[in-house]
Amino acid sequence: MRIKYRKSSAFHCNAGSRCSISVVLWSILACILMIHFIPLPHQKNEESRLRLCDRLCTREFEVVEEENFRLPPPRGKRNPRAVKRRGPGKQHTVIDEFLDESSDLRPFFFPDQKLAIWPARDGNDSKYFYPGRLWMDTDGNPIQAHGGAILFDERTETYYWYGENKDGPTYHAHPKGTARVDVIGVNCYSSKDLWTWKNEGVVLPGVESNFTHDLHRSNVLERPKVIYNDKTSNYVMWMHIDDANYTKASVGVAISDSPLGPFTYLRRIRPHSCDSRDMTIFKDDDQNAYLIYSSDDNSELHVSRLTDDYLDVTREMQRILIGQHREAPAVFKHKATYYMITSGCTGWAPNRAMAHAAESIMGPWETIGNPCIGGNRVFRVTTFFSQSAFVVPLRGHSGVFIFMADRWNPSELRDSRYVWLPLTVGGVADEPLEYNFGFPVWSKVSIFWHRRWRLPVG
Numbered sequence: 198m199r200i201k202y203r204k205s206s207a208f209h210c211n212a213g214s215r216c217s218i219s220v221v222l223w224s225i226l227a228c229i230l231m232i233h234f235i236p237l238p239h240q241k242n243e244e245s246r247l248r249l250c251d252r253l254c255t256r257e258f259e260v261v262e263e264e265n266f267r268l269p270p271p272r273g274k275r276n277p278r279a280v281k282r283r284g285p286g287k288q289h290t291v292i293d294e295f296l297d298e299s300s301d302l303r304p305f306f307f308p309d310q311k312l313a314i315w316p317a318r319d320g321n322d323s324k325y326f327y328p329g330r331l332w333m334d335t336d337g338n339p340i341q342a343h344g345g346a347i348l349f350d351e352r353t354e355t356y357y358w359y360g361e362n363k364d365g366p367t368y369h370a371h372p373k374g375t376a377r378v379d380v381i382g383v384n385c386y387s388s389k390d391l392w393t394w395k396n397e398g399v400v401l402p403g404v405e406s407n408f409t410h411d412l413h414r415s416n417v418l419e420r421p422k423v424i425y426n427d428k429t430s431n432y433v434m435w436m437h438i439d440d441a442n443y444t445k446a447s448v449g450v451a452i453s454d455s456p457l458g459p460f461t462y463l464r465r466i467r468p469h470s471c472d473s474r475d476m477t478i479f480k481d482d483d484q485n486a487y488l489i490y491s492s493d494d495n496s497e498l499h500v501s502r503l504t505d506d507y508l509d510v511t512r513e514m515q516r517i518l519i520g521q522h523r524e525a526p527a528v529f530k531h532k533a534t535y536y537m538i539t540s541g542c543t544g545w546a547p548n549r550a551m552a553h554a555a556e557s558i559m560g561p562w563e564t565i566g567n568p569c570i571g572g573n574r575v576f577r578v579t580t581f582f583s584q585s586a587f588v589v590p591l592r593g594h595s596g597v598f599i600f601m602a603d604r605w606n607p608s609e610l611r612d613s614r615y616v617w618l619p620l621t622v623g624g625v626a627d628e629p630l631e632y633n634f635g636f637p638v639w640s641k642v643s644i645f646w647h648r649r650w651r652l653p654v655g
């Protein structure tokens with residue numbers, strides 16, 4: 198979700214909040230444990246670094262790459278829309294430049310088609326990711342899978358990338374409306390190597406004629422996620438369902454017996470009678486799955502366990518990151534600790550990512566700082582000009598993940614780009630934490646900027 202909302206009156210969420218005494222006790226306990234078991238920060242840091250490099254040959258992921266660009270000199274005539282957005286007296290920022298479709302920096306943020314990643318043209322040898330460049334499927338068409346997520350299907354040993362097909366005209370439904378594209382549907386792409394992607398078509402199409410249907414093209418379908426249910430042998434898709442003004446604020450559920458669809462749309466719910474906008478689904482090692490969604494007008498997140506068939510939420514729900522105004526959650530797990538990357542809420546404009554950590558997925562969650570490393574200051578406070586979508590564990594490489602993000606192009610949403618970067622967990626988190634008297638409890642989450650990079654061989 199990328200707009201600001203007025204408070205919608207009807208819904209009040211009523212799950213309990215944390216008790217401060219337990220927090221204090223927990224903190225004291227954490228302190229004692231720290232003193233006894235944790236070596237000095239720099240030792241731990243060094244040790245986990247070594248482990249990481251030994252095991253993985255991913256040293257090059259952690260090379261810090263600088264990035265430079267110079268703001269073009271002010272011009273007499275600027276794009277009127279960009280001026281309007283900023284107001285006449287305000288200072289011109291790199292983010293204005295990024296959002297300005299006539300900017301001289303445009304090709305830097307949205308490189309030309311000539312520079313596209315194009316496996317079918319370039320052969321299969323290079324396998325380099327170039328964050329921000331166009332990325333072609335095996336037919337030579339730009340991949341349309343925005344706000345996406347990846348399922349690794351054990352049965353077919355194949356990766357499936359699901360995302361929003363935004364290959365239609367960008368428009369504003371009314372003067373105050375946000376930029377949008379009609380619902381075309383959820384696309385699916387398949388791959389064995391995470392680099393060469395075959396278009397498997399629209400697996401959940403938008404609805405043309407039935408105006409009251411949730412998937413009618415005038416509505417909103419965002420951030421589809423698919424997980425496999427081992428008990429029912431079904432592939433279950435969850436997604437954000439809304440109307441053009443983002444007032445429905447619901448989640449939709451669809452089901453299929455194949456990862457390639459077609460998915461049958463079941464229904465839309467308001468989980469726990471709460472508004473739900475940006476969301477993700479996380480399937481744990483013990484087969485429990487969870488819905489994590491921005492709620493209470495995006496001021497907090499809720500975590501809820503799904504029923505065993507993954508088709509509904511249970512009554513179990515916790516409110517987390519209360520008052521922190523986070524969206525675009527992407528959850529992953531490393532060594533029994535849960536991590537989450539989120540963005541702030543600034544419409545289509547990029548903002549600073551935050552990493553969060555928790556021992557239980559139901560919380561308490563703690564915010565452990567901005568994970569972005571490299572590039573330059575502006576890159577780091579804009580998540581490399583992108584917004585989190587999903588985090589993919591790299592199979593066979595413990596502690597290494599791919600951070601998937603969207604570089605939205607609000608003037609032409611179909612041309613939004615993908616920013617994939619290596620994410621590692623290791624070392625000591627460097628931001629002071631809420632409840633631990635300054636002791637580092639969590640490992641550091643790092644997303645490293647690279648102009649080009651590739652996965653370790655094998």
Ligand SMILES: *[C@@H]1O[C@H](CO)[C@@H](O)[C@H](O)[C@H]1NC(C)=O
Pocket residue numbers: 316317319320321389393
């Ligand atoms: C690249 O690999 C894919 C399978 O991953 C194969 O279908 C395709 O033919 C290969 N292309 C080239 C140019 O080698």
Ligand SMILES: *[C@@H]1O[C@H](CO)[C@@H](O)[C@H](O)[C@H]1NC(C)=O
Pocket residue numbers: 407408409410411
């Ligand atoms: C249109 O969609 C609504 C809501 O999903 C459904 O109840 C209704 O039966 C549909 N109408 C037709 C003609 O398919």
Ligand SMILES: *[C@@H]1O[C@H](CO)[C@@H](O)[C@H](O)[C@H]1NC(C)=O
Pocket residue numbers: 371440441442
């Ligand atoms: C969205 O809001 C606009 C202006 O407030 C209104 O004209 C329009 O009917 C609304 N659309 C929907 C689908 O609610």
